[in-house]
Structures are given as C-alpha cells and as structure tokens.
Amino acid sequence: MYTTFHTMTRQRGAATLVVAIILLLAMTMMTFFGVRVGVTEQRIAANDMRAKQALAVAEALVENGIAYLDHNKAVISKPFTGTAPDNDPHSWLNGRWQSCASTAVPCGYGTTNHGYVCTGLISAPPCGNGTTNIYDKPWLFYMPPAGQIAPVSDNIIYTAAYTESVSFVTPNKPNKGTAAVPPVDPFPEIHIIANVTPGADPLAGSAVIRQIVQDFSLLNNVPRVPIASGGVIELKGGTSVYGDPNPDRLFYTSLGSGMPLSLWSGSGVTITSAAAATCQPAAPNCTGTNKLSSRLSSADPKKPDGLDNVGDIVANDGKFPLDLFEHIFGVRDTDAVRIIKTRSTVLTNCDDLTSDSSGLFWITGSCSIGSIGSQKTPAILVVDGAEVSMVASGVFYGIIYFRNDGVAGGKVTLGGSAVLHGGLAAQFAPEYTMTGNPTFRYLDFSSQRPTRRNVFAKGFAKVPGGWLDQL
Amino acid sequence: MKNVHEGGFSLIEVLITLVVLAVGLVALAKFQGTAIESGSLAKERAVAAHLAQQKLDDLRNYEVLIETDALGVVIACNATARVSYRCIATPATNVGGGGNKKADFTLILPSGNIDPPVSNVTYNRTWAVTDFCFPQTAAGKTPNEPAVTPCPAPAPAFPDFKRVTVTVTWMDLEQRKKGQADAVQTIVLRSIISASDPFYSGRILE
Numbered sequence: 001m002y003t004t005f006h007t008m009t010r011q012r013g014a015a016t017l018v019v020a021i022i023l024l025l026a027m028t029m030m031t032f033f034g035v036r037v038g039v040t041e042q043r044i045a046a047n048d049m050r051a052k053q054a055l056a057v058a059e060a061l062v063e064n065g066i067a068y069l070d071h072n073k074a075v076i077s078k079p080f081t082g083t084a085p086d087n088d089p090h091s092w093l094n095g096r097w098q099s100c101a102s103t104a105v106p107c108g109y110g111t112t113n114h115g116y117v118c119t120g121l122i123s124a125p126p127c128g129n130g131t132t133n134i135y136d137k138p139w140l141f142y143m144p145p146a147g148q149i150a151p152v153s154d155n156i157i158y159t160a161a162y163t164e165s166v167s168f169v170t171p172n173k174p175n176k177g178t179a180a181v182p183p184v185d186p187f188p189e190i191h192i193i194a195n196v197t198p199g200a201d202p203l204a205g206s207a208v209i210r211q212i213v214q215d216f217s218l219l220n221n222v223p224r225v226p227i228a229s230g231g232v233i234e235l236k237g238g239t240s241v242y243g244d245p246n247p248d249r250l251f252y253t254s255l256g257s258g259m260p261l262s263l264w265s266g267s268g269v270t271i272t273s274a275a276a277a278t279c280q281p282a283a284p285n286c287t288g289t290n291k292l293s294s295r296l297s298s299a300d301p302k303k304p305d306g307l308d309n310v311g312d313i314v315a316n317d318g319k320f321p322l323d324l325f326e327h328i329f330g331v332r333d334t335d336a337v338r339i340i341k342t343r344s345t346v347l348t349n350c351d352d353l354t355s356d357s358s359g360l361f362w363i364t365g366s367c368s369i370g371s372i373g374s375q376k377t378p379a380i381l382v383v384d385g386a387e388v389s390m391v392a393s394g395v396f397y398g399i400i401y402f403r404n405d406g407v408a409g410g411k412v413t414l415g416g417s418a419v420l421h422g423g424l425a426a427q428f429a430p431e432y433t434m435t436g437n438p439t440f441r442y443l444d445f446s447s448q449r450p451t452r453r454n455v456f457a458k459g460f461a462k463v464p465g466g467w468l469d470q471l
Numbered sequence: 472m473k474n475v476h477e478g479g480f481s482l483i484e485v486l487i488t489l490v491v492l493a494v495g496l497v498a499l500a501k502f503q504g505t506a507i508e509s510g511s512l513a514k515e516r517a518v519a520a521h522l523a524q525q526k527l528d529d530l531r532n533y534e535v536l537i538e539t540d541a542l543g544v545v546i547a548c549n550a551t552a553r554v555s556y557r558c559i560a561t562p563a564t565n566v567g568g569g570g571n572k573k574a575d576f577t578l579i580l581p582s583g584n585i586d587p588p589v590s591n592v593t594y595n596r597t598w599a600v601t602d603f604c605f606p607q608t609a610a611g612k613t614p615n616e617p618a619v620t621p622c623p624a625p626a627p628a629f630p631d632f633k634r635v636t637v638t639v640t641w642m643d644l645e646q647r648k649k650g651q652a653d654a655v656q657t658i659v660l661r662s663i664i665s666a667s668d669p670f671y672s673g674r675i676l677e
Contacts, residue, residue, distance in 0.1 A: 014484050014487070014488075016484055016485060016488045017484060017487055017488045017491065020488045020491060020492050021491065023492075024491070024492065024495040024496075024499075027495075027496075027499055028495070028499060031499050031502060031503055031506075034503065034506065035502070035503070035506045038506045038507070038509070038510045039506075041510060041513065042509060042510060042513040045513035045514065045516060045517045046513065048517060048520075049516060049517060049520050049658075052520050052521075052524060052660070053520075053660065056524070056527065056660050056661065056662045057661075057662075059527075059662055059663075060634075060661065060662040060663035061663075063632060063662070063663040063664055063665040063667075064632060064663050064665065066665040066667050067603075067605075067618070067631045067632040067663075067665040067666065068618075070631070070665075070666075070667075071605040071614070071618075071631060072614045072615060074614065075614040075615065090614040090615050144615075147617055148615070148616075148617045149617070150603065150617065150618060150634070150663075214675045216671050216674055216675050330674065331670075334541040335539075336543065337539050337543030337544075337545075338535065338536070338537055338538065338539040338543070339536070339668065339670055341543070341628070342536060342537055342628045342629065343668075345607070346627075346628075405543075406542070406543070459668070459671060460667075461667065461668065461671040461672040461674070461675050462667055462672050463672075463675065464672055464673075
C-alpha cells in the first residue's frame with residue numbers, strides 16, 4: 001500500500017493540462033484537415049469558374065466568327081487573278097487563305113496532327129474516307145488580324161485578360177481549283193475555331209471549341225426562263241426574248257425535256273407587235289425562222305391566242321406557283337421582309353449599283369438600271385418600288401424579282417437596246433412598256449462556274465450538331 | 472497523515488488548463504468560421520456563374536431574327552411577340568426584353584432578384600446589350616473591316632452581332648449576418664450572340 005501511495009505521490013503533476021493540450025492539438029489537426037478540404041473545394045470552384053469564363057469567351061469568339069464570315073461572304077472565295085475584273089484586293093484568295101502546313105493551332109492541336117494537314121497518304125478522316133486520301137491538299141485556314149474581331153474578355157471581373165484567337169479552317173477539296181483558279185463550289189463547309197489561352201494570369205482558364213458552319217443559297221429554285229410571271233406577260237416594240245440555250249434538263253413544268261422556254265406565265269401571253277418575238281436561244285439575231293413565237297402562232301391554228309404549251313412559251317400554266325417568291329427564295333412572300341430583306345443590302349433606288357455590284361439587293365423604291373452586275377458577279381434585285389426600268393443602253397446581269405410590295409400593278413419599262421441577262425420574275429402582271437429593241441437573254445446562274453463560285457446570294461448557318469469543345 | 476499525500480487537481484492546474492483550452496478553442500473556432508465563410512463564398516460564386524450562364528444560353532435561343540406581320544411591317548418588341556434576335560435588349564422592363572417566355576408571356580428568366588432564393592441567398596441578375604455593326608457603304612458592305620458600336624446610320628433592321636454582359640450580384644451570407652450592408656459580391660459573364668438565322672440551320676439539313 002505504501003508503494004501505491006508512494007507512486008501516486010511521485011506521479012502527481014499537470015495531468016489535466018497535458019491531456020487538454022493533447023486534445024487541443026488533435027482538434028487543431030482536425031481543423032487543419034477540414035480547412036484543407038475547404039481550400040481544395042475552393043480551388044475546384046475557382047477552376048470551374050475560370051473554365052466557365054474561358055468557355056464563355058470561346059463561345060463569344062465563335063459567334064463573332066460567324067458574324068465576320070457572314071459579313072465577308074462575298075469575298076471569301078471571290079475569284080482573284082490580280083488583273084481586272086478579278087483584282088478585288090478584299091478577296092480572301094488574295095493571300096488571306098493559307099495552307100495548313102504545321103500542326104499548330106488552328107490546323108492541329110499542338111504536336112498532334114488532327115488531320116487538317118492532309119498531305120501525304122493520310123487516309124483517316126477527315127483527310128480520307130478510311131482507305132484513300134480524298135484531300136490531296138492541306139486544308140486552308142485564315143486567322144483574321146488583331147483588331148478585326150472585337151475582344152470580349154476585357155472588363156470581366158475576376159479574370160486576367162485572355163489571349164483570344166478565332167480562325168477559319170476549310171477543306172480544300174481536290175480538283176476544286178487553286179488560289180489562281182478558284183474552285184467551282186468552294187468552301188461549302190468552314191470550321192470556326194476559337195482558341196482561348198491564359199494571358200497575363202497563368203491561372204486563367206483555357207478553352208478550344210469548334211463550330212462547323214455550312215453555306216446555303218438564298219435562291220431555292222430559279223425559273224429557267226427569261227421572264228416568269230403569274231400575270232399576263234406582254235411583249236411590245238421590238239423586244240426579243242432568248243430562252244435557255246442549254247435546255248437539256250427536265251423542266252419542272254413536266255412539259256418535257258429539251259425544250260427551251262422563253263416565257264412562263266400563269267396567265268396569258270400577248271405579243272402586241274410584229275417586231276416582238278421569242279427567239280432561238282443560240283441564234284445571234286431574231287429574224288426569220290429564228291422567231292420562235294411567230295412560227296408557233298402561225299403553225300398551230302388550234303390555239304386561238306396563237307400560243308400553246310409545247311413551244312417555247314408556256315401560258316396559262318395551271319402549275320404556275322401560287323407564291324413565286326417562295327418558289328425562288330424558299331421563303332413565303334409573307335416572310336419575305338422578315339427573312340430575305342434582312343439579309344439584303346437595302347437601298348432606296350438602284351443609282352449606287354454598278355457593274356461591280358454583286359449580291360442581294362432589296363430596292364425599296366423604283367429602280368432604274370444603267371449597268372448592274374456582270375456575268376461573273378451577278379446581282380439579285382428584289383424591287384419593292386412601283387417601277388423597274390432600264391435606260392436605253394442599260395445592261396443587267398442577274399435576277400430581278402419585281403415584288404412591288406406584294407401588290408398587283410407596277411411598271412416594267414425598257415427601251416433602246418437595253419439587255420437583261422438573266423431573268424425577270426413577277427407574281428402579278430405589271431404594265432409593260434417596251435420601245436426600241438430591248439433584249440431578254442436567259443443566263444444560267446445555278447451551274448455556270450463563274451457565277452456559282454461567286455458567293456452572290458449566300459449565307460452561313462450553323463450545322464446542327466457541329467459544335468465540339470475540341471479542335 | 473495519509474491524507475497529506477493524497478493526490479488531486481490543484482486549483483492552479485485547473486485554472487491554467489481552462490485558460491489554455493479557452494484561448495485554443497476560441498482561436499480554432501474563429502479559424503473554422505473564416506474557413507466556412509470563404510467556403511460558402513466560393514459556392515455562392517459558382518451558383519452565380521451558373522445563373523449568368525443560364526441567362527446567356529436563354530438569350531442565345533431565339534426563334535427568329537426579326538418578326539414581321541404579313542405585310543412586312545416589323546412587330547414591336549412587346550410581351551406577346553415571338554422571341555427574336557432583334558429584341559434581345561437591355562431590359563428596361565421585363566416585357567419584350569429578350570429571352571424565352573412562359574405561356575403567360577412573362578420571361579422565364581426575368582431580370583431582377585431571383586425568386587426563390589438559392590440556399591438562402593438572394594441573387595440579382597441583370598444583363599446589358601451592346602449592338603455591333605459592320606461598316607457599310609451605300610453600294611454594299613465593306614469587307615474585311617472590324618465591327619463598330621454603335622451601329623452607324625442608317626440603322627439596319629438588326630445589328631450584325633450583339634454583345635451581352637450578364638451581371639449577377641448578391642449579398643454574401645456570412646457578411647450579411649454581420650450586417651455589412653456594402654458587402655455586395657458581383658460576377659460578370661460576357662459573350663456575343665450573332666445574327667444566325669435558325670431558319671437556315673434547318674434548311675441546310677434538307
């Protein structure tokens with residue numbers, strides 16, 4: 001017993017204090033552990049935040065790229081040879097498009113060639129179809145210079161500035177031309193690549209996304225005929241109308257193939273003067289047997305108006321579109337302003353248009369044509385004013401849709417030696433005034449090389465599903 | 472006499488222990504409080520970023536670029552109008568200010584305080600829109616030029632693209648408890664919406 005008491009006596013000390021300090025130490029360690037978890041959570045939240053911001057910047061760049069592409073659609077693949085008329089310095093074929101020669105962004109992903117550099121015998125997509133290389137050339141890319149694309153990362157609180165770039169990459173398909181000889185249907189598909197990397201702050205996020213856009217034609221179905229109207233078509237004065245010289249296609253009126261059409265009307269056709277006629281498309285002049293309309297009218301007595309549906313004139317066609325605007329543009333006339341006018345260059349008259357003018361123009365007033373468009377760069381005019389007229393020496397290349405604000409009436413006036421290459425379309429019957437020897441000559445804008453490659457009525461739309469958060 | 476040698480806690484010892492424990496526990500509690508506070512701030516910031524992104528996505532999903540009646544007259548940006556690109560705007564009111572709508576024509580994601588509060592925090596979300604246009608001459612567009620703001624006259628039917636800045640503000644939970652009225656937290660998310668017609672995205676699939 002003594003021993004016990006002795007031991008107790010000897011072991012007396014600050015036991016409570018020691019235990020308390022040990023407990024305190026344990027709690028401190030637990031707190032530190034908890035705080036570490038908290039700090040990690042905060043880091044995750046901050047990284048998530050930076051990633052969100054970088055992605056938002058990249059998304060903004062893609063949207064910016066679409067706007068830029070749409071704005072520059074006329075020059076993206078404009079022919080460029082360096083000599084007139086193909087010497088527009090704005091053309092992207094004037095040194096802007098570059099061949100993908102390295103694996104750097106945007107052509108590759110750093111050290112990895114993801115296929116845009118399609119040189120050699122790479123057969124894997126997108127260079128090939130798995131067995132052979134379908135692109136014998138590298139893809140092309142264009143990175144707009146600094147300042148062309150408005151920066152978006154400035155003024156975002158809690159971030160340092162990012163290094164932003166947006167570029168366009170496109171397959172340059174084989175046998176589709178070079179910069180000197182532009183391809184037939186170039187760049188139908190363009191990949192917009194937004195690359196966001198940390199700028200001054202190395203902790204800032206990074207993001208690379210790709211959006212594929214594809215071009216579309218604003219023209220849906222252009223009638224293969226010089227004059228198409230739902231109302232009565234009148235030929236007066238010494239007017240000559242030359243139809244499609246290459247009518248080796250089935251015309252959609254199902255009236256047979258191989259027949260060139262000069263006039264297409266949902267109502268009647270009247271030829272009020274002996275000098276006015278529809279003509280052999282390939283003929284240089286409109287005399288004698290080249291006068292198709294006079295030949296037809298005298299040849300078939302069964303047709304009281306001298307016109308029928310087997311010649312080059314289709315009158316009273318029951319299949320004439322009820323909405324000619326929709327037939328041509330693929331947009332109902334009631335949506336014409338909403339969809340087509342907003343994509344057009346809107347002008348009050350045609351005075352500023354020249355032979356260099358190419359694209360889609362919406363004329364809110366009357367249009368007097370001096371010289372507009374060329375065979376390479378045709379123009380599409382939608383005239384909402386009450387009159388379309390051509391001066392005596394006027395030359396026009398393209399398509400005129402005489403809309404007259406969607407109501408009947410209006411005037412079409414031609415005189416002298418005016419030549420309209422292309423087509424004139426009107427839903428209703430305007431009042432035709434023709435003096436002198438004006439000419440309507442059909443010109444194919446849908447398949448001819450120089451016009452097809454001209455992006456004269458084009459836009460770019462996002463390909464559904466064409467968004468990837470990678471290169 | 473054995474009682475003299477019996478052990479026990481001396482008053483001094485207990486007092487020292489109490490003081491050490493008190494100081495240590497107070498420090499720990501304060502440290503933990505700070506950690507919890509900053510942890511909640513990080514969470515709130517993540518929620519705020521999500522709310523900002525939500526509005527950006529909402530504004531990006533428009534039905535049409537511009538809405539007109541059958542005669543081609545542009546319909547004003549009012550409550551019953553369809554969700555259009557043209558009407559994406561800084562909301563003076565929540566009527567026709569952009570974004571998708573409920574059946575009763577009110578915005579699904581209106582500007583102002585978000586109701587109900589998320590985890591007891593009331594977030595306030597607003598957005599501002601700046602229009603950008605590419606330069607244009609009388610004869611057509613000027614290629615390869617950067618866009619400018621504001622859009623030069625004559626004003627187009629709608630700008631080429633719009634820059635949207637979504638701002639989310641909230642009062643931090645912990646600081647609000649302490650009654651610090653000026654402790655407002657802010658995050659800003661900025662993006663661009665281009666005039667890309669959904670009509671033609673559908674068309675290219677045909």
